[in-house]
Every structure is written in structure tokens, then in C-alpha cells.
Amino acid sequence: MKGTMRAAVLKTPGNLAVEEIPIPEIESDELLIEVAGCGICGSDLRYFAGENPWAQHTLGKAEPNPPNMVLGHEFGGTVVEAGSTRLESWVGRRVVVAPFDVSGFDRASRLGKPHLSTDTVHIGHGAGWGEMDYYPGAMAQYCRAWARRCYELPDALSFDVAAVLDIAGVAYHALEVASFASGKSVAVIGMGPLGVSAVRLARLSGASHAVAIDIFDAPLEFALTSGAEVFNTRRQSDWKRKILDLTAGWGVDAVLDTVGTADTLRDGSDLLAPDGTLVLLAVHAGTISLPITALAGERKITTSANYRYEDFQRTIDLTASGRLPLDDLVTHHVPLSRVHEGFDILRNKETTGAMKVIVTP
Numbered sequence: 001m002k003g004t005m006r007a008a009v010l011k012t013p014g015n016l017a018v019e020e021i022p023i024p025e026i027e028s029d030e031l032l033i034e035v036a037g038c039g040i041c042g043s044d045l046r047y048f049a050g051e052n053p054w055a056q057h058t059l060g061k062a063e064p065n066p067p068n069m070v071l072g073h074e075f076g077g078t079v080v081e082a083g084s085t086r087l088e089s090w091v092g093r094r095v096v097v098a099p100f101d102v103s104g105f106d107r108a109s110r111l112g113k114p115h116l117s118t119d120t121v122h123i124g125h126g127a128g129w130g131e132m133d134y135y136p137g138a139m140a141q142y143c144r145a146w147a148r149r150c151y152e153l154p155d156a157l158s159f160d161v162a163a164v165l166d167i168a169g170v171a172y173h174a175l176e177v178a179s180f181a182s183g184k185s186v187a188v189i190g191m192g193p194l195g196v197s198a199v200r201l202a203r204l205s206g207a208s209h210a211v212a213i214d215i216f217d218a219p220l221e222f223a224l225t226s227g228a229e230v231f232n233t234r235r236q237s238d239w240k241r242k243i244l245d246l247t248a249g250w251g252v253d254a255v256l257d258t259v260g261t262a263d264t265l266r267d268g269s270d271l272l273a274p275d276g277t278l279v280l281l282a283v284h285a286g287t288i289s290l291p292i293t294a295l296a297g298e299r300k301i302t303t304s305a306n307y308r309y310e311d312f313q314r315t316i317d318l319t320a321s322g323r324l325p326l327d328d329l330v331t332h333h334v335p336l337s338r339v340h341e342g343f344d345i346l347r348n349k350e351t352t353g354a355m356k357v358i359v360t361p
Contacts, residue, residue: 001032001081006361007140008339010069013050018337021070021134024144031090031147032081033097036159037333037358038138039074040346041167042192042282047071047125048343054127057283058305059118066126070137072359073099073124076153076162077143087147094153096162097145098169098312099123099138115173115306139339141361151313154320161319163358164193164326169315170281171198171256173307175205178254178277182206185247187271188228190258191219192349193329193356194281198256199228204323209246213239213267218353222329233267243271251276256304262288269294269301279304332357 004020011017026032043053047065055063076096082088099122102109106119121128123145124137136144153162171194180186186202188195191214202210203226212223212230220230229246231239244251251273257264260282268278269290274297281304295301307315318324331354334342342357349355 001142005141006336007070007134007137008072008336008359009134010047010065010071011067013065014048016048016071016340016343018339023142024134024136026081026083026144028084029087029147030083030144031079031087031095031150033075033077033095033143033145033150034080035075035077035138035140035143035361037075037163037360038072039163039167040072040342040357040359041074042346044071044124045343045347052125053283054122054125056285057303058116058120060283062285066131066135068133069125069135070140071124072137072139072143073122074163074166075099075138075143076159079150080142083147090147090150094159095150096153096165096316097123097138097143098149098151098309099145099166100306101146101149115308139336139359141336149309151316154316156320156322157316158327160330160358161326164197164329164356165312165315165319167194168197168201168319168324168326169307169312170194170304171201172315173311174198174256174279174281174304175201175254176311177302177304178256178279180205180207180254183208184253185209185211185273186254186256187211187213187243187252187268188256188258189213189264189268191223192258195219195256195258196222196226196329196355197324197326198258199223200226200324203227204318209252211243211246211252216350219349219355222355240267240270247273250274253277254279256281258282260284262286265301266290269299272299274298276300277302329355330358331355333360335359336361
């Protein structure tokens with residue numbers, strides 16, 4: 001498709017502009033998608049500020065971002081063009097996209113762990129694309145995507161829900177990393193869409209206790225209606241003791257930390273049971289300090305990066321079945337022309353009550 005489109009281009013850190021840019025040309029294994037809506041992820045706030053959270057979390061190092069990145073990786077839309085005749089049957093289909101692809105030749109992919117690949121190409125930031133005038137992203141009227149990473153969106157699911165499925169897939173994988181199973185207990189720190197999705201998945205999987213932790217009441221309401229036991233750490237000085245009391249002092253089997261600060265890591269380790277696993281879902285630059293005894297009793301601290309492609313499909317299936325509700329997590333919509341307002345709404349979620357903010361082209 002020839003022509004131009006409007007897109008939110010991160011020209012340099014702090015400089016996000018809605019511009020008219022060329023509609024991306026697609027390769028033979030790709031589809032062109034007319035974007036229906038794209039979520040603003042917490043990682044987008046970090047890209048805006050000049051960080052590269054994907055590199056920090058997946059590669060364990062800081063890498064610079066190129067200029068002219070079209071932001072946005074949480075999206076769904078309708079296929080309007082196919083890169084080859086064998087893909088033409090996709091035209092007209094509603095799809096949701098797993099926004100990263102790998103060559104398959106690196107060691108991580110050979111070991112069946114493509115989500116840990118150092119050879120990743122990612123929609124919504126510059127990873128793996130090489131030099132380009134504009135890096136593909138979904139805060140735009142159109143976005144290119146690999147056909148093999150496009151999943152047909154079930155009729156039961158709206159495009160709003162499509163914009164939450166990526167983060168729900170991340171939650172699904174984090175519970176796997178934590179070796180979570182029915183009958184175990186879990187505490188989730190941070191009740192954004194990721195944390196709430198994790199709580200809901202844990203409850204769905206038969207958690208004996210699913211504990212939700214945050215510093216604001218509004219996001220905790222989403223967890224409370226999901227059957228979680230909720231704790232506001234700013235208002236409840238004895239919250240750690242109360243959580244430990246739920247397990248007769250033993251501690252919780254898994255802690256998912258979606259915040260990733262030194263303070264939340266220490267708090268999470270205080271809650272962890274022997275043989276328990278603490279999973280960091282947000283990695284930041286800097287150092288942390290913990291007493292070595294925090295790891296006594298075979299306690300483990302690890303990270304969870306991205307998700308496996310099969311995790312994404314399972315998340316779609318659970319949501320389409322009605323067992324994993326996600327639609328209520330979408331709280332705000334802004335048109336592409338007001339994308340800055342959307343970023344401000346999410347940045348100030350303690351006053352706006354924002355969970356997932358959707359940018360609509």
C-alpha cells in the first residue's frame with residue numbers, strides 16, 4: 001500500500017511527535033494491519049524517558065535507542081494487505097499480534113527459548129531492525145507484522161481486549177517461571193494491568209491465596225473483585241505480618257514483583273516461603289542490597305522476560321472462553337492526535353485512576 005499515515009514518532013528522548021510518515025512496506029512473510037487501537041505500556045513511558053527496558057530486561061544491559069521510533073506494541077487491528085499470495089487469505093481478518101520475532105538461528109531459539117533471544121526484532125522500538133528512517137510501531141494508522149506472529153482475534157474479543165493480551169501473556173509466563181501450581185500461594189506487588197492479570201490467572205489456576213499489594217486503593221479494587229486479598233502498604237503498617245499470617249507464618253510460595261525497585265525486592269523477599277520463588281518483572285539500572293539470609297531455605301530470586309509464543313495463544317484462549325476477563329482493565333481512550341494526553345493520563349495514574357490507556361488512530 002502506497003501513501004502516508006499518521007504515527008506517534010519518538011524522535012529523541014522526551015520528544016514525541018505525531019507526524020505524517022510513509023506507510024511501511026511489507027516483506028513477503030508479513031501482513032499490513034490497519035490498527036484499531038494500541039495500548040500505552042509502562043515500558044513506553046520508559047522509552048519516552050530515554051531508557052531501553054527491553055534490553056535491560058532481556059539482555060541485562062543498557063542499550064541506546066535509535067531516533068524516530070514509532071512507539072506501541074500492544075495492539076490489534078484488521079489485515080489490509082498481504083506480502084505474498086499465500087498469505088492473501090489473511091486479508092480482512094481481525095488479528096492480535098505477538099510483537100516480537102526471532103531469526104531462529106541463535107542459541108536461545110535453538111534451545112526452545114525464543115523469548116530470551118538476543119537476535120530479536122521488536123515492534124514498538126528499535127531492537128533488531130538495523131538502520132531505518134522510521135522504526136515500526138502500532139501508535140499509527142498502519143503497522144507491519146510477521147504473519148507467523150499474527151493470531152486471529154476470536155469474535156468474542158474486542159480490539160480493546162486485544163490491546164491487553166500482550167501484558168496478560170507476560171503475566172502468564174511469569175507464573176510459569178515461578179513454578180506456580182494449583183494449591184500454592186502467590187503475592188503480586190504492583191496492581192497495574194500486569195499485576196491484576198497475574199492475580200486473575202493465579203486465582204484461575206487454583207491459588208490457595210492470591211495477595212495483591214499496591215500503594216493506591218483504586219488499582220487494588222480490580223484485584224479485590226478478582227477474589228484477591230488486598231493490602232495497601234501506605235495505609236497498613238502491619239501488612240507484612242498479616243500476609244504471613246495467611247500462611248501460618250510460612251510465607252507465600254511465589255512473589256511476582258511488577259515494580260522492580262530495591263524496596264519492593266526487599267519487601268517481596270520478606271514474604272517468601274522456603275523453596276519459594278521471587279520473580280522480577282521489571283528490571284531497572286542500579287544495584288540492590290539484600291542480606292544473604294534472604295535466600296536461606298532454598299529461596300530463589302529470578303526474572304521473567306517476555307513470554308513464550310504458546311503462552312500468548314493460551315492467554316488468548318482463556319480470555320476468549322470468558323475465564324480471564326480483561327476488558328475492564330481498559331479505562332481510557334485517546335485519539336492519536338492527543339497521544340501526549342494519553343501518556344500524561346498513565347503517568348499520573350494515582351489521580352486519573354488509569355489502568356490501560358488505548359490510543360486510537
